[in-house]
Amino acid sequence: MKNPQIAPIPAASLNPSLPSYLAADHLGPWGIYLQQVDRVTPYLGSMSRWVETLKRPKRTMIVDVPIQLDDGTHAHFEGYRVQHNTTRGPGKGGVRFHPEVTLSEVMALAAWMSIKNAAVNVPFGGAKGGVRVDPKVLSQAELQRVTRRYTSEIGVIIGPSKDIPAPDVNTNERIMAWMMDTYSQNIGATATGVVTGKPVDIGGSLGRREATGRGVFTVGMEAASRMGLEVKGAAVAVQGFGNVGAVAAHLFEGAGARVVAVQDAHGTVYKESGLDVQRLKAHHDKSGSVAGYDQAETLTQDAFWDVPCDIMIPAALEQQITTSNAPRIQAKMIIEGANGPTTPLADDILNDRGILVLPDVIANAGGVTVSYFEWVQDFSSFFWSEDEINQRLVQILKKALDAIWTTAEEHKVSLRTATFIIACQRILHAHDLRGLYP
Numbered sequence: 001m002k003n004p005q006i007a008p009i010p011a012a013s014l015n016p017s018l019p020s021y022l023a024a025d026h027l028g029p030w031g032i033y034l035q036q037v038d039r040v041t042p043y044l045g046s047m048s049r050w051v052e053t054l055k056r057p058k059r060t061m062i063v064d065v066p067i068q069l070d071d072g073t074h075a076h077f078e079g080y081r082v083q084h085n086t087t088r089g090p091g092k093g094g095v096r097f098h099p100e101v102t103l104s105e106v107m108a109l110a111a112w113m114s115i116k117n118a119a120v121n122v123p124f125g126g127a128k129g130g131v132r133v134d135p136k137v138l139s140q141a142e143l144q145r146v147t148r149r150y151t152s153e154i155g156v157i158i159g160p161s162k163d164i165p166a167p168d169v170n171t172n173e174r175i176m177a178w179m180m181d182t183y184s185q186n187i188g189a190t191a192t193g194v195v196t197g198k199p200v201d202i203g204g205s206l207g208r209r210e211a212t213g214r215g216v217f218t219v220g221m222e223a224a225s226r227m228g229l230e231v232k233g234a235a236v237a238v239q240g241f242g243n244v245g246a247v248a249a250h251l252f253e254g255a256g257a258r259v260v261a262v263q264d265a266h267g268t269v270y271k272e273s274g275l276d277v278q279r280l281k282a283h284h285d286k287s288g289s290v291a292g293y294d295q296a297e298t299l300t301q302d303a304f305w306d307v308p309c310d311i312m313i314p315a316a317l318e319q320q321i322t323t324s325n326a327p328r329i330q331a332k333m334i335i336e337g338a339n340g341p342t343t344p345l346a347d348d349i350l351n352d353r354g355i356l357v358l359p360d361v362i363a364n365a366g367g368v369t370v371s372y373f374e375w376v377q378d379f380s381s382f383f384w385s386e387d388e389i390n391q392r393l394v395q396i397l398k399k400a401l402d403a404i405w406t407t408a409e410e411h412k413v414s415l416r417t418a419t420f421i422i423a424c425q426r427i428l429h430a431h432d433l434r435g436l437y438p
Contacts, residue, residue: 029108029318035344040420043411047428054114054424057107058125059083063153065131067145077133077146081154083163084110084126087430090161091127092117092368094168094197095179097146101130105318112339113368116361118423120400122372127163129154135170147175151182158183160193160379166371167197169317173209177202193378196371205374206386208367211393212337213247215366216313218397220248220335221255223358226405229310229332232256235272237309237331239263240316241290244337244364246281248313253277261299261307265316267291268299270307305329314341315364321346329355336360351414359416361423362397362404369396 034055041051065077080103083091093113106128114126131150135143157163167176176195180202183194192203200206207214224231234257238245241264249259258274266289269275275296283293291298299307305325312329314320315337321329326346334350335358336342342350342357350357370393377383384392408418 028102028104029340030104030111032319032340032344033108033111036416036420037424039344040417040424043413043417043421044424044428047425047432050428050431051424053087053428053431054085054111057082057084057110058086059157060103060107061154061157062103063150065133065146065150065153067142067149069142070139077131077150079129079131079150079153080106081129081157081163081165082106082110082127083157084128085114085427086125086127086163087427087434088118089123089125090159091163092124092166092371093126093128094166095129095131095150095171095175096169097131097133097135097143097171097175098169099132099134101132106130108318109339112361114427115420115423116365116368118426119361119404119419120365120369120396121426122369122396124164124368124372127165128168129165130168143175144178147178148182151179152186155183155186158194160191160375164193164371164375165195166367173197173199173204176204193375196374197367198374203374203378205370205377205383205389207389207393208370208374209243210247211370212244212364212367213315214251214390214393215369215397216244216248216315216335216337216363217251217255218366218394219358219363219401220252220311220313220333222398222401223333223335223356223405224311227333227356231311233258234310235260235308236311236313237261237263237304237307238313238315239304239320239341240314240338241281241284242315244367245313245315246277246284248315248335248337249277250281252311257311260309261304262290263301263304263316264290267293268301268304269293269296270299271296311335313337316341319343321350323349326350327353331355333358336363339364347414347416357414357416359414359419361419362400362415365400366393366397369393 061081063079065079110126110128117124176198179195184190198204236252236257236259238249261270305328312331312334318340321342323345326349333356404418
């Protein structure tokens with residue numbers, strides 16, 4: 001899956017007049033996305049005439065989120081909702097609460113959702129939202145106020161047929177319930193389909209919580225089979241131990257792999273013979289971190305990238321694999337559970353070293369696929385069993401990966417470029433059919 005025809009990306013170091021944030025390894029999330037679009041453009045044929053559509057979000061909203069704190073004082077937080085493209089259907093994408101949320105990040109995440117939804121061929125466009133806040137310093141009452149005020153502020157552009165939020169970093173089923181209730185109160189009717197990732201008792205779907213991690217496992221197993229990698233006994237290293245990383249680790253352990261290393265924001269643990277994932281998860285849930293787990297060796301955060309492993313799963317935040325650590329990674333396959341964890345130059349390094357990268361836009365598409373199932377179930381008020389949901393999820397992801405693998409072999413490109421070829425062609429073909437208005 002090598003991609004020798006990719007041109008080098010100009011770096012700031014080659015042009016001292018460029019600011020440091022334009023360096024090739026520090027493009028920022030939106031810059032990384034634009035580079036990915038530029039790389040795929042030569043493969044879009046006649047549809048390339050519409051490619052500028054992909055480089056401009058359809059709608060960007062920045063809102064003030066003022067709340068009263070428990071002590072009676074007031075605080076203001078900045079919120080975002082970006083709709084990147086809605087040509088193939090309503091916007092779809094999560095909402096994250098994080099102190100480092102930026103507009104560039106949310107724009108890129110919305111764009112990657114456009115690509116992801118088209119890659120698995122579900123009838124959604126791409127959207128994303130966020131509030132620049134540290135939820136860990138808020139009480140539950142304050143968190144609810146932030147959620148409800150943010151929902152009210154973006155309420156004019158979201159809705160079951162316009163834009164459907166979902167959980168993301170530091171948001172969960174409870175927050176989705178508050179969002180659904182706020183939107184419903186404001187329109188005077190219950191609208192279960194306005195968000196996905198809700199509690200099952202108010203229209204959520206079975207299997208949604210585990211869907212992204214299950215998707216990581218599904219495409220990983222399929223790719224391992226295609227490349228001749230034996231999963232039983234394989235060493236797996238996981239960065240991030242939330243819903244995505246922990247679920248993927250548990251499923252790979254169940255398939256006979258050894259989960260040898262796990263890293264979160266506060267610590268890194270390692271055990272060559274394999275960690276007990278269930279016991280580690282219990283420790284994590286109790287203490288808030290994998291740090292301090294006494295059944296394993298403690299490593300420095302940077303040493304994670306040197307761990308001998310066959311499969312690496314970055315399932316934390318963006319831009320974790322860079323030119324500084326990509327040459328050190330020993331894995332045969334990387335499965336991107338997070339969005340945008342690999343910078344473009346690092347991607348080139350991994351490709352040149354023969355490390356197969358399963359890109360985020362297919363590897364973590366399990367969540368949005370089951371979100372689509374939830375949305376369909378809400379509209380019909382008819383709900384499926386968890387076995388049905390998991391079977392449909394596996395079927396869709398395997399079909400998508402098969403098309404991506406075939407495209408990669410046909411054009412002799414990486415799986416990431418192949419995914420973008422398929423997704424961009426679908427989006428731009430829909431744009432071509434719909435035309436411009438007025």
